[in-house]
Amino acid sequence: MSHSQINDLPYSQRVVMTGIGLTAPNGNSLADFRDALLNARSGIQPYEIRYFGKTLAGVCDFEVTRHQSRKDARRGTRAGSVGIYCANEALQNSGIDWENTDKSRVGVYIGVTEHGNVETESEIYQIKQFDYDTKYWTHHHNPRTVANNPAGEIALNMGVTGPHYTIGAACAAGNAGIIQAVQMLRLGEVDLAFAGGVSESIHTFGIFAGFASQGALATHEDPTKASRPFDKNRNGIVVAEGGCVYVIERLEDAKRRGAQIIAEIVGYAINTDATDFVLPNAERQAQCMRLALKRAGLAAEQIDIVSTHATGTPNGDILECAAIREVFDHSETTWVNNAKSFIGHSMGAAGALELAGNLPAFADHVVHPTINLDDLDEECALRGLVHGQPREVAKVDYILNNSFGMLGINSALIVKRFV
Amino acid sequence: MAPEEIRQAIIEILEDIAPDEDLTSLDDGVSFREQMELDSMDFLDIVMELRKRYRVQVPEEDYAQLASMNSTVKYLEPKMVDVAV
Numbered sequence: 450m451s452h453s454q455i456n457d458l459p460y461s462q463r464v465v466m467t468g469i470g471l472t473a474p475n476g477n478s479l480a481d482f483r484d485a486l487l488n489a490r491s492g493i494q495p496y497e498i499r500y501f502g503k504t505l506a507g508v509c510d511f512e513v514t515r516h517q518s519r520k521d522a523r524r525g526t527r528a529g530s531v532g533i534y535c536a537n538e539a540l541q542n543s544g545i546d547w548e549n550t551d552k553s554r555v556g557v558y559i560g561v562t563e564h565g566n567v568e569t570e571s572e573i574y575q576i577k578q579f580d581y582d583t584k585y586w587t588h589h590h591n592p593r594t595v596a597n598n599p600a601g602e603i604a605l606n607m608g609v610t611g612p613h614y615t616i617g618a619a620c621a622a623g624n625a626g627i628i629q630a631v632q633m634l635r636l637g638e639v640d641l642a643f644a645g646g647v648s649e650s651i652h653t654f655g656i657f658a659g660f661a662s663q664g665a666l667a668t669h670e671d672p673t674k675a676s677r678p679f680d681k682n683r684n685g686i687v688v689a690e691g692g693c694v695y696v697i698e699r700l701e702d703a704k705r706r707g708a709q710i711i712a713e714i715v716g717y718a719i720n721t722d723a724t725d726f727v728l729p730n731a732e733r734q735a736q737c738m739r740l741a742l743k744r745a746g747l748a749a750e751q752i753d754i755v756s757t758h759a760t761g762t763p764n765g766d767i768l769e770c771a772a773i774r775e776v777f778d779h780s781e782t783t784w785v786n787n788a789k790s791f792i793g794h795s796m797g798a799a800g801a802l803e804l805a806g807n808l809p810a811f812a813d814h815v816v817h818p819t820i821n822l823d824d825l826d827e828e829c830a831l832r833g834l835v836h837g838q839p840r841e842v843a844k845v846d847y848i849l850n851n852s853f854g855m856l857g858i859n860s861a862l863i864v865k866r867f868v
Numbered sequence: 869m870a871p872e873e874i875r876q877a878i879i880e881i882l883e884d885i886a887p888d889e890d891l892t893s894l895d896d897g898v899s900f901r902e903q904m905e906l907d908s909m910d911f912l913d914i915v916m917e918l919r920k921r922y923r924v925q926v927p928e929e930d931y932a933q934l935a936s937m938n939s940t941v942k943y944l945e946p947k948m949v950d951v952a953v
Contacts, residue, residue, distance in 0.1 A: 518888045519887035519888050520885070520886055520887055520888050520889075520905070523884075523885070523887065524909070575920075579920070584919065585916070585919065585920055587916065588909060588912045588913075588916065589909065589913075
Protein backbone atom coordinates (compact mmCIF):
# COMPACT_ATOMS: atom_id res chain seq x y z
CA MET A 450 0.00 0.00 0.00
CA SER A 451 1.53 3.30 -1.00
CA HIS A 452 1.42 6.46 1.04
CA SER A 453 -1.26 7.95 -1.16
CA GLN A 454 -3.25 4.74 -0.88
CA ILE A 455 -3.34 5.06 2.92
CA ASN A 456 -4.88 8.48 2.55
CA ASP A 457 -7.26 7.07 -0.04
CA LEU A 458 -8.58 4.42 2.33
CA PRO A 459 -12.19 4.92 3.28
CA TYR A 460 -12.61 6.58 6.66
CA SER A 461 -14.06 3.28 7.90
CA GLN A 462 -10.62 1.68 7.50
CA ARG A 463 -8.58 4.55 8.90
CA VAL A 464 -7.96 4.34 12.62
CA VAL A 465 -7.07 7.20 14.92
CA MET A 466 -6.14 7.84 18.54
CA THR A 467 -8.47 10.30 20.23
CA GLY A 468 -7.64 10.01 23.93
CA ILE A 469 -4.67 9.19 26.15
CA GLY A 470 -4.45 8.25 29.79
CA LEU A 471 -1.20 7.24 31.40
CA THR A 472 0.81 6.79 34.51
CA ALA A 473 4.59 6.71 34.38
CA PRO A 474 7.18 6.79 37.15
CA ASN A 475 7.71 10.47 36.30
CA GLY A 476 4.21 11.66 35.51
CA ASN A 477 0.52 10.79 35.82
CA SER A 478 -0.68 12.62 32.72
CA LEU A 479 0.72 13.12 29.24
CA ALA A 480 1.52 16.76 30.07
CA ASP A 481 3.54 15.81 33.18
CA PHE A 482 5.25 12.90 31.45
CA ARG A 483 6.21 15.04 28.47
CA ASP A 484 7.48 17.78 30.74
CA ALA A 485 9.68 15.23 32.52
CA LEU A 486 11.03 13.95 29.20
CA LEU A 487 11.94 17.46 28.11
CA ASN A 488 13.54 18.36 31.43
CA ALA A 489 15.61 15.28 32.21
CA ARG A 490 13.39 14.24 35.12
CA SER A 491 14.00 10.58 35.92
CA GLY A 492 11.41 8.38 37.60
CA ILE A 493 13.86 5.88 39.05
CA GLN A 494 14.23 5.56 42.81
CA PRO A 495 15.59 3.18 45.45
CA TYR A 496 13.24 0.27 45.97
CA GLU A 497 13.04 -2.78 48.16
CA ILE A 498 11.11 -5.98 47.66
CA ARG A 499 10.74 -9.15 49.72
CA TYR A 500 13.44 -11.78 49.37
CA PHE A 501 15.38 -9.79 46.78
CA GLY A 502 16.11 -6.82 48.99
CA LYS A 503 17.34 -3.41 47.94
CA THR A 504 17.27 -2.51 44.27
CA LEU A 505 16.01 0.27 41.98
CA ALA A 506 12.67 0.69 40.25
CA GLY A 507 10.35 3.05 38.44
CA VAL A 508 7.43 3.55 40.83
CA CYS A 509 4.13 5.24 39.96
CA ASP A 510 2.19 7.44 42.38
CA PHE A 511 -1.11 7.93 40.54
CA GLU A 512 -4.23 8.40 42.63
CA VAL A 513 -5.80 4.93 42.69
CA THR A 514 -9.12 6.07 44.12
CA ARG A 515 -9.69 8.74 41.47
CA HIS A 516 -11.59 6.18 39.39
CA GLN A 517 -11.81 3.10 41.60
CA SER A 518 -13.37 2.34 44.99
CA ARG A 519 -11.00 1.30 47.75
CA LYS A 520 -12.84 -1.99 47.95
CA ASP A 521 -12.32 -2.79 44.27
CA ALA A 522 -8.67 -1.77 44.51
CA ARG A 523 -8.24 -4.24 47.36
CA ARG A 524 -10.10 -6.98 45.59
CA GLY A 525 -8.30 -6.53 42.27
CA THR A 526 -4.69 -6.31 41.18
CA ARG A 527 -2.20 -3.49 40.82
CA ALA A 528 -2.28 -4.04 37.05
CA GLY A 529 -6.06 -3.66 37.21
CA SER A 530 -5.76 -0.38 39.14
CA VAL A 531 -3.18 0.94 36.68
CA GLY A 532 -5.45 0.02 33.78
CA ILE A 533 -8.55 1.54 35.37
CA TYR A 534 -6.77 4.81 36.05
CA CYS A 535 -5.37 5.02 32.51
CA ALA A 536 -8.59 4.00 30.74
CA ASN A 537 -10.71 6.51 32.67
CA GLU A 538 -8.18 9.28 32.10
CA ALA A 539 -8.15 8.40 28.38
CA LEU A 540 -11.93 8.50 28.26
CA GLN A 541 -12.00 11.94 29.87
CA ASN A 542 -9.30 13.12 27.50
CA SER A 543 -11.27 11.88 24.49
CA GLY A 544 -14.38 13.90 25.29
CA ILE A 545 -16.62 10.96 24.38
CA ASP A 546 -20.23 11.13 25.56
CA TRP A 547 -19.84 7.92 27.57
CA GLU A 548 -23.37 7.86 28.92
CA ASN A 549 -24.75 7.60 25.41
CA THR A 550 -22.13 5.18 24.10
CA ASP A 551 -23.20 1.64 23.25
CA LYS A 552 -20.94 -0.28 25.67
CA SER A 553 -21.48 -3.54 23.80
CA ARG A 554 -19.57 -2.04 20.86
CA VAL A 555 -16.52 -1.15 22.96
CA GLY A 556 -13.44 -3.39 23.20
CA VAL A 557 -10.66 -3.43 25.80
CA TYR A 558 -7.28 -4.71 24.57
CA ILE A 559 -4.48 -4.48 27.09
CA GLY A 560 -0.91 -5.64 26.56
CA VAL A 561 0.85 -7.40 29.43
CA THR A 562 4.35 -8.76 29.73
CA GLU A 563 3.35 -11.16 32.48
CA HIS A 564 0.41 -11.44 34.82
CA GLY A 565 -0.30 -13.33 38.02
CA ASN A 566 3.21 -13.49 39.42
CA VAL A 567 2.54 -10.72 41.91
CA GLU A 568 -0.48 -12.45 43.41
CA THR A 569 1.04 -15.92 43.40
CA GLU A 570 4.20 -14.77 45.13
CA SER A 571 2.17 -12.84 47.65
CA GLU A 572 -0.08 -15.79 48.48
CA ILE A 573 2.84 -18.18 48.90
CA TYR A 574 4.37 -15.63 51.26
CA GLN A 575 1.03 -15.48 53.15
CA ILE A 576 0.58 -19.23 53.55
CA LYS A 577 4.19 -19.59 54.63
CA GLN A 578 3.02 -17.97 57.90
CA PHE A 579 0.62 -20.91 58.23
CA ASP A 580 3.12 -23.66 57.47
CA TYR A 581 2.00 -23.75 53.83
CA ASP A 582 -1.53 -24.88 54.73
CA THR A 583 -3.48 -24.16 51.55
CA LYS A 584 -6.66 -23.54 53.57
CA TYR A 585 -5.19 -20.05 53.98
CA TRP A 586 -4.85 -19.52 50.22
CA THR A 587 -7.14 -16.69 49.14
CA HIS A 588 -10.34 -17.25 47.17
CA HIS A 589 -9.36 -14.11 45.24
CA HIS A 590 -6.40 -15.88 43.68
CA ASN A 591 -8.05 -17.06 40.46
CA PRO A 592 -9.93 -13.87 39.51
CA ARG A 593 -6.76 -11.92 40.23
CA THR A 594 -4.47 -14.16 38.22
CA VAL A 595 -6.51 -15.07 35.15
CA ALA A 596 -4.60 -13.67 32.22
CA ASN A 597 -7.43 -11.31 31.19
CA ASN A 598 -7.50 -9.69 34.65
CA PRO A 599 -6.27 -6.16 33.88
CA ALA A 600 -8.53 -5.79 30.84
CA GLY A 601 -11.43 -7.38 32.71
CA GLU A 602 -11.05 -4.98 35.64
CA ILE A 603 -11.21 -2.05 33.22
CA ALA A 604 -14.35 -3.46 31.58
CA LEU A 605 -15.97 -4.11 34.97
CA ASN A 606 -15.10 -0.64 36.22
CA MET A 607 -16.40 1.14 33.12
CA GLY A 608 -19.37 -1.06 32.28
CA VAL A 609 -17.91 -2.16 28.96
CA THR A 610 -19.81 -5.21 27.68
CA GLY A 611 -17.95 -5.74 24.41
CA PRO A 612 -14.89 -7.98 24.18
CA HIS A 613 -12.05 -7.61 26.66
CA TYR A 614 -8.80 -9.48 26.90
CA THR A 615 -5.11 -9.01 27.43
CA ILE A 616 -2.46 -9.59 24.84
CA GLY A 617 0.54 -11.39 26.29
CA ALA A 618 3.45 -10.20 24.21
CA ALA A 619 6.39 -9.84 26.57
CA CYS A 620 7.81 -6.34 26.27
CA ALA A 621 6.21 -5.77 22.86
CA ALA A 622 2.83 -5.87 24.57
CA GLY A 623 2.05 -2.14 24.58
CA ASN A 624 2.31 -1.97 20.82
CA ALA A 625 0.49 -5.29 20.49
CA GLY A 626 -2.50 -3.98 22.45
CA ILE A 627 -2.80 -0.99 20.14
CA ILE A 628 -2.40 -3.17 17.04
CA GLN A 629 -5.16 -5.48 18.26
CA ALA A 630 -7.47 -2.49 18.55
CA VAL A 631 -6.65 -1.35 15.01
CA GLN A 632 -7.45 -4.80 13.64
CA MET A 633 -10.73 -5.13 15.53
CA LEU A 634 -11.86 -1.64 14.47
CA ARG A 635 -11.03 -2.38 10.83
CA LEU A 636 -12.93 -5.67 11.06
CA GLY A 637 -15.93 -3.82 12.46
CA GLU A 638 -15.89 -5.97 15.60
CA VAL A 639 -16.07 -2.89 17.80
CA ASP A 640 -16.66 0.83 17.32
CA LEU A 641 -14.39 2.06 20.07
CA ALA A 642 -11.41 0.58 21.85
CA PHE A 643 -9.41 1.16 25.01
CA ALA A 644 -6.01 -0.20 24.14
CA GLY A 645 -2.43 -0.05 25.30
CA GLY A 646 -0.45 -1.78 28.00
CA VAL A 647 0.07 -2.02 31.75
CA SER A 648 2.76 -3.23 34.11
CA GLU A 649 2.68 -4.20 37.77
CA SER A 650 6.01 -5.97 37.47
CA ILE A 651 7.83 -4.14 40.27
CA HIS A 652 5.60 -5.96 42.75
CA THR A 653 7.05 -9.36 41.90
CA PHE A 654 10.46 -10.19 43.32
CA GLY A 655 10.83 -12.82 40.61
CA ILE A 656 11.37 -10.33 37.81
CA PHE A 657 14.20 -8.62 39.69
CA ALA A 658 15.76 -11.91 40.75
CA GLY A 659 15.39 -13.32 37.26
CA PHE A 660 17.08 -10.38 35.58
CA ALA A 661 19.78 -10.37 38.26
CA SER A 662 20.50 -14.07 37.71
CA GLN A 663 20.61 -13.38 34.01
CA GLY A 664 23.12 -10.58 34.60
CA ALA A 665 20.66 -8.09 33.16
CA LEU A 666 19.54 -6.01 36.17
CA ALA A 667 20.93 -2.48 36.28
CA THR A 668 22.80 -1.15 39.27
CA HIS A 669 24.17 2.34 39.87
CA GLU A 670 24.95 4.40 42.97
CA ASP A 671 22.71 7.16 41.60
CA PRO A 672 19.28 5.62 40.87
CA THR A 673 18.53 8.25 38.23
CA LYS A 674 21.64 7.20 36.29
CA ALA A 675 20.96 3.46 36.34
CA SER A 676 18.94 3.23 33.14
CA ARG A 677 21.46 4.22 30.46
CA PRO A 678 20.77 2.75 27.02
CA PHE A 679 23.60 3.14 24.48
CA ASP A 680 26.13 4.16 27.15
CA LYS A 681 29.35 2.16 27.45
CA ASN A 682 28.73 1.63 31.15
CA ARG A 683 25.17 0.39 30.89
CA ASN A 684 24.67 -2.75 32.91
CA GLY A 685 21.07 -3.79 32.48
CA ILE A 686 17.39 -3.08 32.98
CA VAL A 687 15.65 -0.99 35.63
CA VAL A 688 12.21 -2.52 36.17
CA ALA A 689 9.28 -0.09 36.24
CA GLU A 690 5.54 -0.12 36.64
CA GLY A 691 3.23 2.00 34.56
CA GLY A 692 0.41 2.08 32.09
CA CYS A 693 -0.84 3.83 29.02
CA VAL A 694 -4.26 3.39 27.46
CA TYR A 695 -5.51 5.08 24.31
CA VAL A 696 -9.03 5.67 23.07
CA ILE A 697 -8.92 4.40 19.51
CA GLU A 698 -11.68 4.67 16.93
CA ARG A 699 -12.33 4.77 13.22
CA LEU A 700 -11.71 8.08 11.52
CA GLU A 701 -15.32 8.32 10.36
CA ASP A 702 -16.57 8.15 13.95
CA ALA A 703 -13.95 10.53 15.24
CA LYS A 704 -14.85 13.03 12.48
CA ARG A 705 -18.56 12.65 13.14
CA ARG A 706 -18.20 13.57 16.80
CA GLY A 707 -15.67 16.31 16.12
CA ALA A 708 -12.99 14.61 18.19
CA GLN A 709 -9.47 15.84 18.79
CA ILE A 710 -7.32 13.53 16.71
CA ILE A 711 -4.01 12.86 18.42
CA ALA A 712 -2.53 10.60 15.75
CA GLU A 713 -3.48 8.28 12.94
CA ILE A 714 -2.16 4.72 13.11
CA VAL A 715 -0.85 4.13 9.61
CA GLY A 716 1.39 1.10 9.89
CA TYR A 717 2.31 -1.76 12.12
CA ALA A 718 4.09 -5.09 12.11
CA ILE A 719 4.69 -7.95 14.52
CA ASN A 720 7.10 -10.75 13.68
CA THR A 721 9.16 -13.37 15.47
CA ASP A 722 12.88 -14.10 15.64
CA ALA A 723 12.50 -17.85 16.07
CA THR A 724 16.17 -17.90 17.09
CA ASP A 725 16.44 -17.67 20.89
CA PHE A 726 14.49 -17.44 24.14
CA VAL A 727 16.21 -14.22 25.19
CA LEU A 728 18.75 -12.89 22.69
CA PRO A 729 17.23 -10.55 20.10
CA ASN A 730 17.79 -10.88 16.38
CA ALA A 731 18.71 -7.68 14.55
CA GLU A 732 17.80 -9.02 11.14
CA ARG A 733 14.25 -9.84 12.25
CA GLN A 734 13.92 -6.49 14.00
CA ALA A 735 14.90 -4.76 10.75
CA GLN A 736 12.40 -6.91 8.86
CA CYS A 737 9.73 -5.89 11.35
CA MET A 738 10.42 -2.17 10.87
CA ARG A 739 10.50 -2.59 7.09
CA LEU A 740 7.20 -4.43 7.10
CA ALA A 741 5.58 -1.65 9.12
CA LEU A 742 6.98 0.92 6.68
CA LYS A 743 5.74 -1.08 3.71
CA ARG A 744 2.24 -1.36 5.14
CA ALA A 745 2.22 2.39 5.77
CA GLY A 746 3.46 3.02 2.23
CA LEU A 747 6.39 4.98 3.63
CA ALA A 748 10.08 5.21 2.85
CA ALA A 749 12.40 5.11 5.87
CA GLU A 750 13.41 8.74 5.38
CA GLN A 751 9.81 9.82 5.91
CA ILE A 752 9.99 8.72 9.55
CA ASP A 753 10.89 11.71 11.72
CA ILE A 754 11.32 9.94 15.07
CA VAL A 755 12.28 6.38 15.88
CA SER A 756 11.38 5.67 19.50
CA THR A 757 13.73 2.86 20.42
CA HIS A 758 13.02 -0.13 22.60
CA ALA A 759 16.59 -0.21 23.98
CA THR A 760 16.55 -1.36 27.61
CA GLY A 761 20.16 -0.81 28.62
CA THR A 762 21.37 -4.39 28.33
CA PRO A 763 24.80 -4.79 26.75
CA ASN A 764 23.64 -7.04 23.89
CA GLY A 765 20.11 -5.86 23.30
CA ASP A 766 21.03 -2.25 22.62
CA ILE A 767 23.75 -3.21 20.14
CA LEU A 768 21.40 -5.46 18.19
CA GLU A 769 18.60 -2.89 18.00
CA CYS A 770 21.07 -0.25 16.89
CA ALA A 771 22.28 -2.60 14.15
CA ALA A 772 18.69 -3.08 13.00
CA ILE A 773 17.96 0.66 13.05
CA ARG A 774 21.18 1.38 11.19
CA GLU A 775 20.21 -1.08 8.50
CA VAL A 776 16.80 0.54 7.97
CA PHE A 777 17.47 4.21 8.71
CA ASP A 778 21.17 4.93 8.37
CA HIS A 779 20.75 6.66 5.01
CA SER A 780 18.07 8.98 6.35
CA GLU A 781 19.32 12.42 7.33
CA THR A 782 16.03 13.56 8.81
CA THR A 783 15.19 10.63 11.09
CA TRP A 784 15.80 11.32 14.80
CA VAL A 785 16.20 8.56 17.34
CA ASN A 786 15.44 8.63 21.08
CA ASN A 787 14.67 6.47 24.09
CA ALA A 788 12.31 6.90 27.04
CA LYS A 789 13.57 4.01 29.18
CA SER A 790 16.56 6.16 30.13
CA PHE A 791 14.04 8.23 32.18
CA ILE A 792 11.56 5.68 33.48
CA GLY A 793 13.25 2.30 33.19
CA HIS A 794 11.52 -0.60 31.54
CA SER A 795 7.80 -0.48 32.15
CA MET A 796 7.37 -3.90 30.57
CA GLY A 797 3.82 -4.35 29.22
CA ALA A 798 3.28 -0.60 29.29
CA ALA A 799 6.57 0.30 27.62
CA GLY A 800 5.47 0.39 23.98
CA ALA A 801 2.34 2.41 24.67
CA LEU A 802 4.00 4.80 27.14
CA GLU A 803 7.09 5.48 25.06
CA LEU A 804 4.96 6.29 22.04
CA ALA A 805 2.86 8.67 24.14
CA GLY A 806 5.94 10.57 25.25
CA ASN A 807 6.70 11.35 21.62
CA LEU A 808 3.22 12.30 20.42
CA PRO A 809 3.39 15.95 21.54
CA ALA A 810 6.26 16.33 19.04
CA PHE A 811 3.65 16.50 16.28
CA ALA A 812 2.71 19.91 17.62
CA ASP A 813 5.87 21.24 19.28
CA HIS A 814 8.45 19.78 16.85
CA VAL A 815 10.69 18.86 19.77
CA VAL A 816 12.34 15.45 19.96
CA HIS A 817 12.84 14.43 23.58
CA PRO A 818 16.32 13.09 24.24
CA THR A 819 17.68 9.90 25.66
CA ILE A 820 19.47 10.71 28.92
CA ASN A 821 22.38 9.21 30.83
CA LEU A 822 24.39 8.83 27.65
CA ASP A 823 27.70 10.04 29.06
CA ASP A 824 30.03 7.80 27.11
CA LEU A 825 28.57 6.50 23.86
CA ASP A 826 29.19 2.86 23.05
CA GLU A 827 30.49 3.03 19.49
CA GLU A 828 28.43 -0.01 18.65
CA CYS A 829 25.36 2.02 19.56
CA ALA A 830 26.30 5.02 17.46
CA LEU A 831 23.30 6.02 15.39
CA ARG A 832 22.80 8.85 12.98
CA GLY A 833 20.23 11.21 14.47
CA LEU A 834 20.46 9.98 18.07
CA VAL A 835 19.14 12.80 20.24
CA HIS A 836 20.76 12.73 23.67
CA GLY A 837 21.23 14.98 26.64
CA GLN A 838 19.07 17.85 25.44
CA PRO A 839 15.77 17.98 23.54
CA ARG A 840 16.17 18.87 19.89
CA GLU A 841 13.91 21.18 17.99
CA VAL A 842 13.42 19.93 14.43
CA ALA A 843 11.76 21.28 11.30
CA LYS A 844 8.77 18.98 11.39
CA VAL A 845 7.44 15.78 12.91
CA ASP A 846 4.91 13.96 10.75
CA TYR A 847 5.66 10.29 11.39
CA ILE A 848 6.84 8.36 14.46
CA LEU A 849 7.95 4.74 14.43
CA ASN A 850 7.78 3.04 17.81
CA ASN A 851 9.80 -0.12 18.45
CA SER A 852 8.97 -2.66 21.15
CA PHE A 853 10.61 -6.03 21.37
CA GLY A 854 10.32 -8.88 23.85
CA MET A 855 11.49 -12.24 25.02
CA LEU A 856 10.85 -15.33 22.93
CA GLY A 857 11.75 -13.18 19.98
CA ILE A 858 8.63 -11.06 19.58
CA ASN A 859 9.18 -7.81 17.66
CA SER A 860 6.74 -5.00 17.00
CA ALA A 861 6.87 -1.69 15.19
CA LEU A 862 4.04 0.81 15.13
CA ILE A 863 3.89 3.89 12.91
CA VAL A 864 1.69 6.86 13.71
CA LYS A 865 1.12 9.98 11.68
CA ARG A 866 0.33 13.56 12.55
CA PHE A 867 -3.27 13.94 11.51
CA VAL A 868 -3.93 16.77 9.09
CA MET B 869 -12.73 -13.05 73.87
CA ALA B 870 -15.82 -11.46 75.32
CA PRO B 871 -18.76 -10.69 73.00
CA GLU B 872 -17.81 -7.01 72.75
CA GLU B 873 -14.24 -7.97 71.79
CA ILE B 874 -15.51 -10.37 69.16
CA ARG B 875 -17.68 -7.58 67.79
CA GLN B 876 -14.62 -5.31 67.58
CA ALA B 877 -12.67 -8.06 65.82
CA ILE B 878 -15.43 -8.34 63.20
CA ILE B 879 -15.52 -4.56 62.77
CA GLU B 880 -11.78 -4.57 62.10
CA ILE B 881 -12.19 -7.28 59.48
CA LEU B 882 -15.07 -5.39 57.84
CA GLU B 883 -12.99 -2.21 57.79
CA ASP B 884 -10.40 -4.05 55.76
CA ILE B 885 -12.66 -5.83 53.32
CA ALA B 886 -15.15 -3.00 52.84
CA PRO B 887 -12.99 0.12 53.22
CA ASP B 888 -15.52 2.42 51.54
CA GLU B 889 -18.27 1.68 54.08
CA ASP B 890 -19.12 3.76 57.12
CA LEU B 891 -19.44 1.21 59.91
CA THR B 892 -20.26 3.63 62.72
CA SER B 893 -23.96 3.36 62.00
CA LEU B 894 -24.02 -0.42 61.61
CA ASP B 895 -27.22 -1.93 63.01
CA ASP B 896 -26.18 -5.14 64.74
CA GLY B 897 -29.63 -6.66 64.43
CA VAL B 898 -29.87 -6.23 60.64
CA SER B 899 -28.03 -8.38 58.09
CA PHE B 900 -24.74 -7.03 56.79
CA ARG B 901 -25.95 -7.40 53.23
CA GLU B 902 -28.91 -5.08 53.81
CA GLN B 903 -26.59 -2.34 55.04
CA MET B 904 -23.42 -2.81 53.04
CA GLU B 905 -22.29 -3.82 49.60
CA LEU B 906 -21.12 -7.32 50.43
CA ASP B 907 -21.17 -10.25 48.03
CA SER B 908 -20.29 -13.90 48.46
CA MET B 909 -16.58 -13.26 47.89
CA ASP B 910 -16.66 -10.71 50.71
CA PHE B 911 -18.26 -13.24 53.04
CA LEU B 912 -15.48 -15.63 52.17
CA ASP B 913 -13.08 -12.88 53.18
CA ILE B 914 -14.70 -12.72 56.62
CA VAL B 915 -14.30 -16.48 56.94
CA MET B 916 -10.68 -16.32 55.74
CA GLU B 917 -9.75 -13.47 58.05
CA LEU B 918 -11.25 -15.27 61.07
CA ARG B 919 -9.12 -18.26 60.11
CA LYS B 920 -5.96 -16.23 59.59
CA ARG B 921 -6.25 -13.88 62.55
CA TYR B 922 -7.85 -16.13 65.18
CA ARG B 923 -7.49 -19.66 63.79
CA VAL B 924 -11.26 -19.99 63.92
CA GLN B 925 -12.72 -22.40 61.39
CA VAL B 926 -16.19 -21.69 60.05
CA PRO B 927 -17.49 -24.66 58.06
CA GLU B 928 -19.50 -23.91 54.96
CA GLU B 929 -22.76 -25.16 56.49
CA ASP B 930 -22.44 -22.44 59.15
CA TYR B 931 -21.95 -19.49 56.78
CA ALA B 932 -25.58 -18.45 57.29
CA GLN B 933 -24.73 -17.75 60.93
CA LEU B 934 -22.62 -14.80 59.79
CA ALA B 935 -25.60 -12.88 58.42
CA SER B 936 -25.68 -10.02 60.94
CA MET B 937 -23.39 -8.75 63.66
CA ASN B 938 -25.57 -10.18 66.43
CA SER B 939 -25.79 -13.64 64.85
CA THR B 940 -22.06 -13.61 64.07
CA VAL B 941 -21.03 -12.74 67.61
CA LYS B 942 -23.42 -15.30 69.05
CA TYR B 943 -22.09 -17.97 66.73
CA LEU B 944 -18.43 -17.15 67.38
CA GLU B 945 -18.69 -16.77 71.16
CA PRO B 946 -18.10 -20.44 72.05
CA LYS B 947 -15.46 -20.77 69.28
CA MET B 948 -13.51 -17.73 70.45
CA VAL B 949 -13.92 -17.97 74.21
CA ASP B 950 -10.29 -19.07 74.56
CA VAL B 951 -8.89 -16.64 72.03
CA ALA B 952 -6.72 -14.03 73.70
CA VAL B 953 -7.38 -10.39 72.84
